[in-house]
Amino acid sequence: MVFGQVVIGPPGSGKTTYCNGMSQFLKLIGRKVAVINLDPANDALPYECAVNIEELVKLSDVMIEHSLGPNGGLVYCMDYLEKNIDWLQSKLEPLLKDHYLLFDFPGQVELFFLHSNAKSVITKLIKKLNLRLTAVHLVDAHLCSDPGKYVSALLLSLSTMLHLELPHINVLSKIDLIESYGKLAFNLEYYTDVQDLSYLQYHLDQDPRSAKYRKLTKELCEVIEDYNLVNFTTLDIQDKESVGNLVKLIDKSNGYIFASIEGSAVEYSKIAAGPIDWDYYRTAAVQEKYMKDDENFENDD
Template identity: 55%
Template sequence: MTSLHLGPNGGLLYCMEFLNENIDWLEERLAPLVKEGYYIIIDCPGQVELFTLNTGLQNAIKTLTDKLHIRLAAVELVDAHLCSDAGKFLAALLLSLSSMLHLELPHINVLSKADLVEAYGELHFNLDYYTEVQDLSQLVDTMGNDAFGRRYRKLSGALAEVIEDYGLVNYTPLAIEDKDSVQRVLALVDKATGYVFAGLADKSPYPPEFVYGAVAADSGVADMWDKHQAQQELKVHEREPS
């Protein structure tokens, strides 16, 4: 930043582009860790340009997944205090959706500091409304209480419709002091990356493509497992003498 006279955002974008030009450096340092079976956590800065506009992070992710065969999941933290402001929460929803489409990874959206949400002001709805991203027209209706909200009400409604049309965004609440909420987030990440099924391919009668191919989606995995198990049981019965 000092030598190139860049600000914080410009410095990060430059570093990401520089990293992509020298991606072999990262590959060489991660390859031994991958070989030894390390669980790799990449802590990214919070500048939204890296996740929505610039392709630097996207290209780095592609290198890690295609060349080193690392199964990655994106975990996006959204501060729960945004729930107390309808406009800010709508912007957070749009950012989460944009990140999901841009990064093209299994994605877990986390509503962090959920235990402090009411400290920032009274919510218009209960917490489930914000985590499950229910009827957003109700959220837009609460934004007409000031001049800014009234002026941009139509735009807010259009953005809400875009978010609902995709139907991809929801949040998992996280309170770092709550062990159960931490375990819940960890379980979602492990399922998204396939880590929860690590080692099962050699021990399980189920085919590897099932064990590793269906874990990125939360919904439907249990149904697929039950269906496959029923098929295996049917084969056993077919082999048994009548």
């Protein structure tokens, strides 16, 4: 059985940086890692990839040949990959014996909550190669500073979770830059735990553009709360504790820790001294580390 991550998220959320940092971290704790680039628009890779979709299809060629824009071109590329899944399978088979896999997907969000091609690619790989994958959905932490964008991020996260049907972890990336985005209306735990969204209504009403959609926003927030599926963990890709905590969550979600308990214990001992503590990197500690004091909040829930 082979374990790995499906790395997804909107453009600019830090997927490629994440794959680079995560692969380095996993290698440091003793895992053999293979990064698979499935983003045909990613032409400046900071990591060494074991498989590159550009060997099969290039976005620039597709756009020229079929007179498509970037979005249409990416959909075409995913369709082409789905139809040529045997190519990807043959590339992955030599890695299955002893590698942990990181799949770096495109940032076009429609591929993961609307179109079926990316889901079909993932599903076929899982069935054919006996993979155990967790979807790691990155969302830029700056969205927390804008209530409207935060609600949009929640809807995107929920839609993606329901569409992909994978073990799923939502991540507020770039948490180390949270202060530079402006004041948060509430403390960080409110945004990670996705607490009572009615508290956002006042802040949404302050923006004339949002106020006219008050009823729609209220209904959307109720949908999110009714499903009660979305929450977030935080990530600073340059912080060992932050990355280590995320690795533990991922390993628990896809079963890696249960398949290799002894090996996992050795790996986790390299992350932090002492016994394994799944909650050692709590939201309160993250807030204390990256936010100087309570003056960063407009008010507290």
